[in-house]
Amino acid sequence: MFKKIAAAAALAIVASSSFAAAPTAFYGGLDVGATKADDYDSTKTSFGGFVGYGFNQFFAVEAGYRQLGKYDFDVFVNNQFVNANVKAKQTHLSVIGSYPLNAQLDLYGRLGYNKVRAKVSALGRSGDADDDGGLYGIGLNYNFAPNLSGRIEAQKPTSDITNYSASIVWQFR
16 A cells, blocks of 8 residues: 555656746846835835746746835924935845746745845935845746746845735746
8 A cells, every 4th residue: 555655656746847847047037016115105116127047947046136116205304394215226146946836837935135225315415225134035937938937926125125026037048
């Protein structure tokens, strides 16, 4: 009985590996999404790009850049309210782990390092602030064609920012 169960499990593993997620290849993509910062009521449009290399169907390394959005708010300075704005940008380097769910659909997780830079402008002056640290995310990848796929992802670049994005990915073979 144990041999039959082991054989069935081995066949299931071999069959699931035929649902090849993404073959080894360089790839690049563009994304658009929405960024939510905990201290602000509204979400802002984000957009960016990324490049990566898939070592096998389960493991890839990816680098990217994203504009997280522009936030306008009023601050109280010298007994008056002054309009200020913050533009947030993100650069990242991540490891991607994928698991094929079927022939077209993969579940993936992201773990990496990123830098979020906020540029603040008010009263004709500006300054920058950086937040470096860990990055994590989870998403789904759908293969439309051998070289073309689409993604949806939820990503946490900092403890108080969440980004939701949709991407188009092109593999170079």
